[in-house]
Amino acid sequence: MNIEVLLFANLEDINAESVSNFEVNKNLFEVNKFEAKKGQMFFLADLDNNDWSTLIVGTGGCRSEYDFVNLGAKIGKKIGKDSDVKFVKKAKDLDIYSIEFGLAISTYSFDEFKSEKSSAINFKVIESEYSEEIQNKIQSIFWVRDMVNYPALTKSPEFFQEKVEDFIDGLDIKLNIFDEKWILENNMGGVAGVAQGSDRSPKFLVGEYNPDAKKQIALIGKGVLFDSGGLSLKSPSGMETMKSDMAGAATAWGIIALIAKQEVDIGLKVYTPIVENMPSGSAIRPGDVLKMRNGKTIEVMNTDAEGRLIMADALAYASESSPDLICDVATLTGAAYVALGVEIGAVFSNNDSTLENFLNSNLDGFENYHSLPLEQSYKSLIKSSIADMKNSGGRFGGAITAALLLEEFVDDIDWIHLDIAGPGRSRSSSAIYPEGGTGFGVLGYFNFLLNQSKT
Structure with a gap:
């Protein structure tokens, strides 16, 4: 199927x-x-002697990268079948890249576990x-998203x-896979402690791209494949989506693969x-103390605040x-989306310039980010009477206190x-x-790291 997409921002341009x-x-x-408003679209009547169908699309009011991506996705859903697509600009200041x-992003589906599979849709622009x-x-x-x-x-x-x-096969990425024995030998008390309640042994995966580059970046991704909360058990409804608690780890691998492909x-x-x-019976208990990779100790007040424990070791x-x-x-x-809602990523940094660079890299971008403060006075909320710190600071400012704990493990590095x-x-x-995984974070970090490569 051949589709010509005519993009109009003003009604008076249609003649x-x-x-x-x-x-x-x-x-x-x-x-x-x-009226040529963004998102309005319809097909013209096909003529018998024409191999092309024409889709009229309104772009008026599109301002941000997200607006144009959303428009492109709606075009994809409108077409809904394999097609060769040609975009024809009938307006100025159109972000064709984002369209x-x-x-392309409109074509995603996940039917791995459905008895009837849907046909994949492919567009060629x-x-x-x-x-x-x-x-x-x-x-x-x-x-x-799949992961x-x-x-x-x-x-x-x-x-x-x-x-x-499988995902990084053929890319210039060196992969090292470490097992539970290595984790224990390397004094990763957080990773070992969280994992010990499960019959499934933990792993620690490390991937490296371009080790000879002038600028070297480390990227840590949280990989809790399922989070029941441990002995601080979540409610049944709270567990329903906890297969997604490894989105950070998947995102990290998505980023390094993209960085490698784009060289x-x-x-x-x-x-x-x-x-x-x-x-x-072997799970860590509230009140237990874990010794982390860098020798610092954490009193576990809430076993459902486990992500920061494994992240601390990795950091x-x-x-x-x-x-x-x-x-x-x-x-x-959860405190991060209580503060910012479910469509905005929370950003923290110990360096104002680095924070500004990240936010500027994604200004008016497809992914939306907002900074939250590393309020140092809140460290008193994670002070422990028997260890260096505790893993939960209570109900208020939870995203901040979690970030403050992680900051203890980065050795004053940006x-x-x-x-x-x-x-x-x-x-x-x-x-x-x-509904489900979004892949949020891949483009945000890619934009930021691309800019970092130029400084």
């Missing part, structure tokens, strides 16, 4: 010169009440300048490892501790290599922390985001 067979189709503009990206880069981004985002959407019964540490191996001139090393948080381990910058990404706290507990999973379906 016999801009639209073939305008007179034949003039009444359709009236019937569809077309093409939206067209004719005369595209961006197809390879867009495809690389889409592959990373879709892989992250989040796999149920916990399927998603064992071994399964996660195998999926990573970005930066060194990137990914660290992902992979565990389950389960209740059992400490990454810090030992003295990278220029440490980044992390995690579905860490550091960015993303809490994607809200936007890492879509609660309902849209043209861009079907």
Whole structure:
């Protein structure tokens, strides 16, 4: 199927010169009440002697990158079948790149566990300048979505490892896989402690790209494959979506794969501790004290605040290599989306300039971010009477106190922390985001690291 997409921002631009067979189709503009506003679209009547169908699309009011991506996704849903697509600009200041990206992202589906599979939809954009880069981004985002959407019964540490191996196969990424014995020998009390309640042994995966680059970045991703809360057990409804608590780890691998495919001139090393948080007779208990990789101790007040425990070990381990910058990404706290809602990622940093660079890299972008403060006075909330700190600071400021705990493990190295507990999973379906994993964070960090490679 061949589709010509005519993009109009103003009604007055629609005439016999801009639209073939305008007179034949003039009444359709009236019937569809077309005013060239963003999201309005309809097909012209097909002519028997024409191999092309024409889709009229309104772009008026599109301002941000998200607006154009959303428009492209709606175009994809409108077409709904394999097609060669040609975009024809009939307006100024159109972000064709984002429209093409939206067209591609609209094709996602996850029917691995359905008895009847849907046919994959493929779009080919004719005369595209961006197809390879867009495809690389889409592959990373879709892989992250798939990993989040796999149920916990399927998603064992071994399964996660195998999926990573397949995903980065053929890329210039060195993968090291460490088992439970290595984790214990390397004094990772947080990773071992969280994992000990599960029958499934933990893993620690490390990927390295471009180790000879001038600038070296560490990226840590939280990999809790299922979070029951441990002995601080979640409610049944609270557990329903906890297969998604490894979105940070999946995102980290999506990022390094994209960086490698785009051959970005930066060194990137990914660290992902992979565990389950389960209740059992061997699980850690409230009041237990864990000794972390860097020798600091944490009193476990709430076993459902487990992500920061495994992240702390990974951050400490990454810090030992003295990278220029440490980044992390995690579905860490419900408090983050209580503060910002479910569509905005929370950003923390111990360096104002680094924070500003991250936010500027994603200004008016497809992914939306907002900073939260590392309020140092709140450290009193995680003070322990028997250990160096405790893993929960109480009900208020929870995203901040979790970030303050992580800060204890980065050795004063510049550091960015993303809490994607809200936007890492879509609660309902849209043209861009079907219900489930979103892949949020892949593009945010890619934009930031691309800019870092140029400084």
